[in-house]
Amino acid sequence: MKRSSSQRALHHGRTAALGCVVLLLLVAGVLASWDSAQHIVLAKGREHGTMTVTGCGSEVCTGPYVPTDGGSGRSRVSVDKSVAAKKGDHFPVVVKPGTFEVVRTGTPGLLHAWVPLGGALVLAALVLGGGMRLPRIAWGAGIAGAVLLVATFFAL
Numbered sequence: 001m002k003r004s005s006s007q008r009a010l011h012h013g014r015t016a017a018l019g020c021v022v023l024l025l026l027v028a029g030v031l032a033s034w035d036s037a038q039h040i041v042l043a044k045g046r047e048h049g050t051m052t053v054t055g056c057g058s059e060v061c062t063g064p065y066v067p068t069d070g071g072s073g074r075s076r077v078s079v080d081k082s083v084a085a086k087k088g089d090h091f092p093v094v095v096k097p098g099t100f101e102v103v104r105t106g107t108p109g110l111l112h113a114w115v116p117l118g119g120a121l122v123l124a125a126l127v128l129g130g131g132m133r134l135p136r137i138a139w140g141a142g143i144a145g146a147v148l149l150v151a152t153f154f155a156l
Contacts, residue, residue, distance in 0.1 A: 018131040022124045029120025036080070037113035039094050039103045047095040051077055051102055053085050061085045065093065065102060077102045082112060084156035111152040118152070121145025 003011075039046065049067035056062075061081050065074040077100050079085065079093065092109075093102035103109060122145035129138030 015132060018127055022127050022132070025120045025124045025127070026117075029117040032116035032120075033114045036103050037110065039096055040105050040110050040113055043094050043105065046097065047071060048105070049073070049093060049095070049102075050090050051079060051093045052090040053079075053087055055087060056081055056085060065095070068092075074100060076100065079104060082156060084108070108152075108155040111148065111155045114148060115152055118145045118148035121148070 047067055048069065049065050049071075051065050052063045053061045054063040059081055060078040062076055062078045065077040067073055074095075077093075077095070079102050082104075092105045094105050095102050104112060121141045125138045125142030125145065128134045128141060132138075
């Protein structure tokens with residue numbers, strides 16, 4: 001059966017629109033992840049140290065910071081709350097320049113920073129498979145996102 005030109009135009013328009021949705025999801029995931037990941041990936045020249053968690057609120061955990069290079073410590077810094085941070089924990093961190101906020105470093109910190117991208121990959125997989133009918137690419141994106149999320153769960 002031969003398609004009419006209007007059916008082909010509709011198909012191409014739908015594919016382009018869904019491609020824009022996938023692109024938007026992935027860009028949003030990268031930008032949300034990069035906010036924290038940049039301090040881990042580009043950590044050279046930043047303050048490195050250890051934070052000990054003394055208390056956690058609804059969104060952040062706080063505690064003292066002790067630098068590893070002998071610089072000045074801080075009596076109170078804050079880190080985004082995660083399921084793995086509880087009172088008494090201590091872990092390596094890097095200080096965000098000009099703030100009293102820190103970001104967890106090492107493999108657990110790096111994986112945790114990229115969680116928004118993992119979620120975006122899983123959502124994009126649904127659009128790729130269901131809307132654009134690209135099952136192989138959808139499975140690849142979905143598995144990559146799920147692996148990132150599961151690895152983060154076990155690393156923290």
